[in-house]
Amino acid sequence: MSFSEDAGSPAEAVRTSGRSFRLVCAPGDRERVAALLAATGHLSEAEPFSPWCRRIAAEPTPLGSAMAARFGYIHIQDxxxxxxxxxxxxxxxxxxxxxxxxxxxxxxxxxxxxxxxxxxxxxxxxxxxxxxxxxxxxxxxxxxxxxxxxxxxxxxxxxxxxxxxxxxxxxxxxxxxxxxxxxxxxxxxxxxxxxxxxxxxxxxxxxxxxxxxxxxxxxxxxxxxxxxxxxxxxxxxxxxxxxxxxxxxxxxxxxxxxxxxxxxxxxxxxxxxxxxxxxxxxxxxTGGAAFDGGDGGLPGEVVPERAILAAGCDPAGLPPGAVRAFGDKVFFLHAGAAGLPPRFRYQGFPLGVFRSGVFRPQARARLLVGRDGPGLNEEALSRIEALLAGQSLPAGDLPARPGLYWRGLPLGFLTRKGARALWSDR
Known part of the structure; x- marks a missing residue:
């Protein structure tokens, strides 16, 4: 025995072509991420059960190699x-x-x-x-x-x-x-x-x-x-x-x-x-008692906001919480982690490194890029593909860690070396 919420036969209730995936972005960026997929020829259709979920209708190259996947804007998932x-x-x-x-x-x-x-x-x-x-x-x-x-x-x-x-x-x-x-x-x-x-x-x-x-x-x-x-x-x-x-x-x-x-x-x-x-x-x-929330403290060394701003980063994109250093590694700790026991071992969200008072964001920390920061805002994908292939582009008067965007969609941080900008995950 089978049943479906949809009217009609089971065949009408289910689309059987194409792999499924999820958009990973702010709600207002869903259409822009779909456009990024379309720019590489990956056309998709909305799933009926969630606005976040889609199925591929055209996959000219493996979906996992699409630009949207490489920058973490989609998650391939059954x-x-x-x-x-x-x-x-x-x-x-x-x-x-x-x-x-x-x-x-x-x-x-x-x-x-x-x-x-x-x-x-x-x-x-x-x-x-x-x-x-x-x-x-x-x-x-x-x-x-x-x-x-x-x-x-x-x-x-x-x-x-x-x-x-x-x-x-x-x-x-x-x-x-x-x-x-x-x-x-x-x-x-x-x-x-x-x-x-x-x-x-x-x-x-x-x-x-x-x-x-x-x-x-x-x-x-x-x-x-x-x-x-x-x-x-x-x-x-x-x-x-x-x-x-x-x-x-x-x-x-x-x-x-x-x-x-x-x-x-x-x-x-x-x-x-x-x-x-x-x-x-x-x-x-049913029943039981709720936890009262703990002492509200977060571990680690405070990373001054001025160091984050000096690196050309915009912390406004982060959720509620704090930026903390553990050795030279920097993590974002969400405010919700304040309820975890002090001796409980966990890891927050990695942001970069902090050495000698200088913060350096990791290349893919796109939450720190900001929407209107200085950087390369590309209309076509060819120059972004060149950067990912190891080529450099003219940097002009960009700062040391400029942002990389596709039509206003933040992708990450570039590194400036002399008069050139390049992409580096290191």
Whole structure:
């Protein structure tokens, strides 16, 4: 049995051509980013379930090599994996935890949804995957985020400290067999038992960290009932959580729940939706006490604003928070991080280096470029492509770190050497 929110047949409800991706920008820049994509021949169509999400209609070169992707203005993502942040639906200003965050697509989408005043911390226990998570958030200029790495967060974070939690735990991945055909064999039979135990442990931790009335979205990319409906039943029977029925987003076809005593959950029909098989369940915390917010302090050495301004940067583009140095590395710490315990190890958003009283922004710190700062504002892409290929351009009377723009859209910082400007990620 399948159902869809859309009228008509399932075939009418779903567009099956083209890869899906998400725009990563301020709401007012969505059309400009779409134009940047179109400038490289990458034409797209809006998805019906979110104004942030699109599908490629024309892909003359791999989407990942498009200029918009290279500068972090889009995130390529399976359309099913866009649903957990959307269905958790944290409002602007929310305080959110993504418990198993790498590679960062869901974390980044959550950061967009909560806006500059909101705060998202992404936890990734695997050091290798943690590096990928941090690279994703940095490339996409999502400064209202922080990252951490803990196998068990419950000893480190206060109970009741998050209004919204996304738990997309390790799973058997049976919903991704088109891309990972070995998943069903790797996690066959009793081999899935360790995953089931880990998922229940993570559910227990999430319930403890959730504030009263807060919401928890549990999702997997598997079709396994034991990891889906059975875990939902466990959470309802043993944790201070109640079920919140999910409405079916437009553009997908969903299967019925595979347990009669589990309702209001969603199972993406992979073939009919042209997407990965996904399971989603939403809960609300009942009872408990909310965290009072902590002492409000932020660690690190203060980087004077005059040093930031002297570097030709515009700090007005940053969310609420503070710029701090740790050694010679500079990070932005969102105001939401002030509620984290003093001894809790986390990393803010990287901005550059601070040596001998001089701040130097990293090339991709586009939040510091400003909208009207001095720099090269290119109408065509050919000169930007030349810069990325290692060529230099005349600098004229530009400052030492001029901005690089495409039709007013900030891309990052150039480096001036003598009379020439060049692009350097170093």
């Amino acid at each position: 359309r099913s994996s866009m649903l957990p942040p959307l269905l958790l639906a944290p409002p602007p200003g929310a305080r959110v935890l993504d418990m198993c965050a790498a590679p960062g697509g869901k974390t980044g989408f959550l950061a967009q949804l909560v806006g500059p005043a909101g705060f998202v911390i992404g936890n990734e226990p695997s050091p290798d995957r943690l590096a990928t998570l941090r690279q994703t958030l940095s490339r996409e200029s999502l400064a209202n985020t922080a990252t951490c790495s803990a196998a068990d967060l419950s000893p480190h974070l206060p109970a009741g400290s998050f209004t919204h939690i996304l738990l997309d735990p390790p799973c058997s991945g049976w919903g991704t067999l088109d891309k990972n055909p070995q998943a069903a064999k790797i996690w066959a039979g009793d081999k899935v038992a360790p995953l089931l135990a880990l998922q229940r442990k993570l559910l227990e931790t999430a319930a403890g960290l959730l504030a009263p009335g807060g919401r928890l979205l549990y999702s997997t990319c598997t079709t396994n009932v034991a990891e889906n409906e059975d875990q939902t039943r466990f959470a309802l029977d043993h944790l201070p959580l109640r079920a919140v029925p999910l409405a079916a987003p437009a553009g997908f076809v969903f299967e019925a729940s595979r347990r009669g005593d589990v309702a209001g959950v969603l199972r993406v029909d992979s073939a009919a939706s042209a997407a990965q098989g996904f399971y989603l369940a939403l809960f609300e915390k």
